[in-house]
Amino acid sequence: MIQLENIHRYFQVGEQRIHALNNINLTIKKGEYLSIMGPSGSGKSTLLNVIALLDQPSSGRYRLNNQDVTQLNDEQLAKARRENIGFVFQFFHLIPRYSAAENIEIPLILAGIAAKERKQRVTDALLAVNLQDRAAHRPDQLSGGQTQRVAIARAMIMRPQILLADEPTGNLDSQSGREVIELLENLNQQQVTLVTITHDESLGRRAQRRIRLIDGQIKD
Amino acid sequence: MIFTDTINLAYTAIKTQPVRVLLIILAMSIGIASVTVLTALGESARLYIVNEFEALGTHLVIVLPGRSETTGGHPPLFGETPRDLTLADAEALYRSHNIAAIAPITIGAAPVSTKGLERETTIIGSTSALRQVRHLSLAQGRFLPQTNKALSICVIGQTIKDELFAHQQVLGQWLRISDRRFRVIGVLASEGQSIGVDFDDMVIIPVAAAQTLFNTHSLFRILVEAKSKQGMYKAVDEIREIIKARHEGEDDVTLITQDSVVNAFDDILTALTLTVTSIASISLAVAGILVMNVMWVSVTQRTAEIGLLKALGATKRQILWLFLTEAVMLSVAGALVGLFLGKMTLFVLQTIYPDFPVFLPTWAVFAALFVALLTALIFGVLPARKAASMDPVIALNKK
Numbered sequence: 001m002i003q004l005e006n007i008h009r010y011f012q013v014g015e016q017r018i019h020a021l022n023n024i025n026l027t028i029k030k031g032e033y034l035s036i037m038g039p040s041g042s043g044k045s046t047l048l049n050v051i052a053l054l055d056q057p058s059s060g061r062y063r064l065n066n067q068d069v070t071q072l073n074d075e076q077l078a079k080a081r082r083e084n085i086g087f088v089f090q091f092f093h094l095i096p097r098y099s100a101a102e103n104i105e106i107p108l109i110l111a112g113i114a115a116k117e118r119k120q121r122v123t124d125a126l127l128a129v130n131l132q133d134r135a136a137h138r139p140d141q142l143s144g145g146q147t148q149r150v151a152i153a154r155a156m157i158m159r160p161q162i163l164l165a166d167e168p169t170g171n172l173d174s175q176s177g178r179e180v181i182e183l184l185e186n187l188n189q190q191q192v193t194l195v196t197i198t199h200d201e202s203l204g205r206r207a208q209r210r211i212r213l214i215d216g217q218i219k220d
Numbered sequence: 221m222i223f224t225d226t227i228n229l230a231y232t233a234i235k236t237q238p239v240r241v242l243l244i245i246l247a248m249s250i251g252i253a254s255v256t257v258l259t260a261l262g263e264s265a266r267l268y269i270v271n272e273f274e275a276l277g278t279h280l281v282i283v284l285p286g287r288s289e290t291t292g293g294h295p296p297l298f299g300e301t302p303r304d305l306t307l308a309d310a311e312a313l314y315r316s317h318n319i320a321a322i323a324p325i326t327i328g329a330a331p332v333s334t335k336g337l338e339r340e341t342t343i344i345g346s347t348s349a350l351r352q353v354r355h356l357s358l359a360q361g362r363f364l365p366q367t368n369k370a371l372s373i374c375v376i377g378q379t380i381k382d383e384l385f386a387h388q389q390v391l392g393q394w395l396r397i398s399d400r401r402f403r404v405i406g407v408l409a410s411e412g413q414s415i416g417v418d419f420d421d422m423v424i425i426p427v428a429a430a431q432t433l434f435n436t437h438s439l440f441r442i443l444v445e446a447k448s449k450q451g452m453y454k455a456v457d458e459i460r461e462i463i464k465a466r467h468e469g470e471d472d473v474t475l476i477t478q479d480s481v482v483n484a485f486d487d488i489l490t491a492l493t494l495t496v497t498s499i500a501s502i503s504l505a506v507a508g509i510l511v512m513n514v515m516w517v518s519v520t521q522r523t524a525e526i527g528l529l530k531a532l533g534a535t536k537r538q539i540l541w542l543f544l545t546e547a548v549m550l551s552v553a554g555a556l557v558g559l560f561l562g563k564m565t566l567f568v569l570q571t572i573y574p575d576f577p578v579f580l581p582t583w584a585v586f587a588a589l590f591v592a593l594l595t596a597l598i599f600g601v602l603p604a605r606k607a608a609s610m611d612p613v614i615a616l617n618k619k
Binding site (some may be wrong): 005049052054055074075078079081082083087089093095096097106107109110112114115154156 | 222227229232233235236387521524525527528529530531532534535536537538612613616
């Protein structure tokens with residue numbers, strides 16, 4: 001489902017050229033649960049951004065569902081991102097002026113889905129993360145755990161096959177962190193491919209498949 | 221993305237920044253209000269003046285003594301090569317078949333008095349044809365008879381009647397002009413404001429009498445009414461030929477047609493309206509820059525949100541339109557407020573000056589809305605493009 005071949009990514013920082021990803025070869029099959037670990041600056045986030053189609057590799061080939069996505073234009077990239085990938089962030093990234101339901105609705109709006117269907121799907125999504133009574137609450141009225149659950153509902157609203165989580169528990173206490181992880185793993189059991197990046201060894205070890213990144217290279 | 225959703229998203233984004241919204245709407249409405257008010261005033265002035273002229277008849281030809289190169293504008297008061305126009309010249313013009321009426325005019329100022337009341341006023345010497353040419357109507361009595369004799373009769377304007385013959389039977393009374401006496405045979409209906417001449421404050425006497433009164437043989441001008449609009453240009457040529465033949469082959473008169481005067485005024489006032497409107501639109505440009513400024517701040521503040529929208533699958537175009545829609549909504553709201561303010565101002569002006577017809581042409585309303593829209597698009601496009609072209613990774617990590 002995800003095939004990365006000889007992926008390199010360079011950044012120009014002032015005079016210096018940083019080799020953030022160095023010859024990454026990685027295949028992720030449908031339904032897998034994969035964790036990416038490594039010290040900060042090892043290229044974890046860059047790798048996740050490349051997988052999420054938010055960043056383009058400097059060289060190499062990325063095939064998503066057997067389609068080469070390195071040559072897509074902005075329009076096609078946005079569509080591929082919208083339909084295939086759900087993203088959960090460390091800092092939640094909910095829009096503060098919108099309610100939980102409205103935040104979850106945004107991907108549906110961007111996809112041009114009619115209001116009636118959106119409403120139904122948002123209701124279902126809130127139910128799935130057990131927040132149906134928080135639909136009208138704004139992010140500042142929600143706890144950290146609830147906020148991240150809203151973010152997961154938003155990530156899954158387009159029913160993507162891939163769920164990417166960047167330090168999903170990094171800003172949560174252990175109790176709500178555990179709830180969030182259980183929610184994510186629950187989704188994985190429903191055949192959603194789950195990729196998490198984390199510093200947290202105990203969280204990383206929960207995945208069936210673990211990858212360690214050091215200086216932009218995969219060290220198994 | 222569905223259109224109404226774009227509007228909705230833009231609207232909710234705008235709602236969170238009420239102070240900025242007010243500022244933009246204020247700036248935009250001042251711009252639009254000043255443009256509409258000034259356009260309305262200029263346009264109304266133009267129509268007012270054009271109408272005044274056209275009320276005098278559209279196929280009027282004015283013959284002035286002296287030759288000056290002019291194609292309209294203000295008629296010169298004095299010719300440059302003074303070979304006088306005479307009554308005989310005027311009568312000779314009847315040879316042209318395209319002429320309906322000829323009114324020779326002598327003009328002068330003299331004291332008019334009756335029973336101890338005296339008033340300095342304008343005396344016009346003319347013939348019965350003046351009534352037809354200038355479309356004069358009478359309140360009482362009759363106009364000058366169809367004769368060229370120097371009869372001692374006069375027709376007076378409303379102001380003269382009110383000042384000298386207040387609450388009196390005026391017809392048949394004697395009026396002293398300078399050292400001669402004239403019997404009043406008619407009173408002109410009030411003309412109100414009329415371009416050039418105020419017929420209310422005026423005494424009209426037979427042209428021959430006026431020439432005697434002012435001791436002159438020359439005419440101030442000759443007013444000629446052509447039979448038709450088409451006939452007017454033929455009449456102009458014929459008048460020129462006739463006068464030339466009478467003036468020893470010299471073409472020494474100036475002919476002004478009514479439409480050239482109207483066109484000249486029309487052109488001048490249109491240019492004036494455009495100038496004034498352009499000056500007013502500077503305020504629109506200022507409003508536009510404010511729109512750009514506010515949108516720029518908005519884009520910068522919402523960087524993380526833009527990154528998020530991209531991560532959730534928004535295209536560049538969707539982001540661009542989202543921000544442009546915000547700019548357009550703000551500007552159009554400002555324009556609507558501005559139109560309202562403009563209408564209010566015009567209403568107040570109309571109440572203060574009821575004589576001057578103020579109206580806002582429909583095209584100006586649409587132009588104002590269109591300009592506001594254009595301003596928003598022009599000045600909104602830069603910030604919106606900045607938003608659209610943001611790198612989602614960098615934007616997301618911005619706090």
